[in-house]
Amino acid sequence: MARDEIKDLADEEARSALRLKWGEVPAGTVPAWVAEMDYAPAPVVTEVLREAVEAGTTGYPPFGDLGVGAAFSGFARRHWGLEVAPEATVVTGDVVAAIRLALDTLCPPGPVVVPLPCYPPFRVVVDLCGRPLVPVETDPDDDEAVLDLTAVEQAFRAGARTFLLCSPHNPLGRVWTRGELEALRDLTRQYGVRVLADEIHGPLVLPGSTFTPYLSVDPTAILVTSASKAFNTPGLHCAQLVTLDAGERERLRALPMPLNHAFTTFGMLATTAAFTDGDGWLAALVERLDGQRRHLADALDDHLPKARMRPLEATYLAWLDLREYGVDDPAAAGLRHGVRVAPGSDYHPGLAGHARINIATTPERTRLAVQRLGAALEG
Numbered sequence: 001m002a003r004d005e006i007k008d009l010a011d012e013e014a015r016s017a018l019r020l021k022w023g024e025v026p027a028g029t030v031p032a033w034v035a036e037m038d039y040a041p042a043p044v045v046t047e048v049l050r051e052a053v054e055a056g057t058t059g060y061p062p063f064g065d066l067g068v069g070a071a072f073s074g075f076a077r078r079h080w081g082l083e084v085a086p087e088a089t090v091v092t093g094d095v096v097a098a099i100r101l102a103l104d105t106l107c108p109p110g111p112v113v114v115p116l117p118c119y120p121p122f123r124v125v126v127d128l129c130g131r132p133l134v135p136v137e138t139d140p141d142d143d144e145a146v147l148d149l150t151a152v153e154q155a156f157r158a159g160a161r162t163f164l165l166c167s168p169h170n171p172l173g174r175v176w177t178r179g180e181l182e183a184l185r186d187l188t189r190q191y192g193v194r195v196l197a198d199e200i201h202g203p204l205v206l207p208g209s210t211f212t213p214y215l216s217v218d219p220t221a222i223l224v225t226s227a228s229k230a231f232n233t234p235g236l237h238c239a240q241l242v243t244l245d246a247g248e249r250e251r252l253r254a255l256p257m258p259l260n261h262a263f264t265t266f267g268m269l270a271t272t273a274a275f276t277d278g279d280g281w282l283a284a285l286v287e288r289l290d291g292q293r294r295h296l297a298d299a300l301d302d303h304l305p306k307a308r309m310r311p312l313e314a315t316y317l318a319w320l321d322l323r324e325y326g327v328d329d330p331a332a333a334g335l336r337h338g339v340r341v342a343p344g345s346d347y348h349p350g351l352a353g354h355a356r357i358n359i360a361t362t363p364e365r366t367r368l369a370v371q372r373l374g375a376a377l378e379g
């Protein structure tokens with residue numbers, strides 16, 4: 001497998017490449033908030049996009065999936081030993097749209113269980129679908145960050161029939177073990193609950209942990225995923241809803257076009273290239289993020305010694321418990337000191353003293369971000 005280099009973006013490059021992450025912070029502020037990486041895209045992605053731009057491929061996407069399903073099949077087999085037929089993929093515009101589509105068309109009626117903290121749009125999309133949300137809180141004092149199955153069962157007993165799983169978990173950075181997922185599966189079978197598994201962070205599992213695709217423990221689950229997080233292409237808008245039930249796929253494909261049309265030709269081409277030829281770049285990325293994880297731990301030791309960091313098993317998003325500093329909103333304090341991290345209460349409403357920091361950048365920027373957060377909280 002060819003090994004690629006991860007190319008860091010200089011500040012000026014990052015400002016023009018990442019219009020949200022870098023554009024929405026005051027000049028001089030270190031952006032460590034939204035889930036984008038300060039790295040140039042994988043060369044296989046750049047190449048296919050360059051060719052598409054030069055060929056003027058700016059029209060509507062064709063019917064079909066431009067190879068996305070087959071590419072994902074190969075990727076899932078190589079990385080996780082998971083067999084998913086190419087036709088199991090239905091292309092969507094993004095993962096949040098896929099969740100909405102699944103809730104509206106495939107999931108049983110009734111409340112939806114969402115473990116907290118959660119990726120904030122989960123709460124919004126459940127609400128937009130007119131579903132009551134049943135939160136299951138993760139105990140902030142539990143270092144293992146385990147799923148509270150007693151609370152989950154209570155929610156099922158009270159009538160919830162969908163479980164929205166984030167695996168690996170953003171923002172906890174957890175990679176659920178096979179045993180944990182099997183226990184969840186057993187409970188969902190007992191109560192007739194459908195699992196909707198968001199595995200967008202699946203390719204970003206760091207050394208020391210093993211990713212278990214939820215479809216491998218429960219083939220009746222619905223998978224939503226995308227190459228966009230691992231390959232830094234969220235603006236291209238291409239994600240996937242995967243169900244192993246052919247009848248459900250037929251129903252999805254027969255939906256009126258405005259219910260699922262916001263995917264792009266560029267996104268499909270980039271996804272197919274990334275999942276087919278991106279393994280070398282992805283391996284280099286994971287190695288890099290593993291290094292960043294160590295840099296973060298060192299920087300915390302030096303500048304934020306009272307922080308508790310949940311073990312970061314996947315993703316480049318670390319969940320920091322900063323309650324020892326006695327500041328309710330560490331992110332707001334950080335912003336006043338030149339660093340933007342994401343407020344913990346965005347992920348768990350009402351939870352004080354937490355923040356999520358994005359470490360997909362250089363060691364120097366991560367250290368500066370932590371240093372500034374430290375100055376904000378110590379001050």
Ligand SMILES: Cc1ncc(COP(=O)(O)O)c(C=O)c1O
Nearest residue numbers: 035094095096119170200234239
């Ligand atoms: C768990 C999770 N799901 C979905 C998304 C967003 O995916 P998309 O941009 O495809 O909607 C993110 C983005 O960070 C995420 O962390």
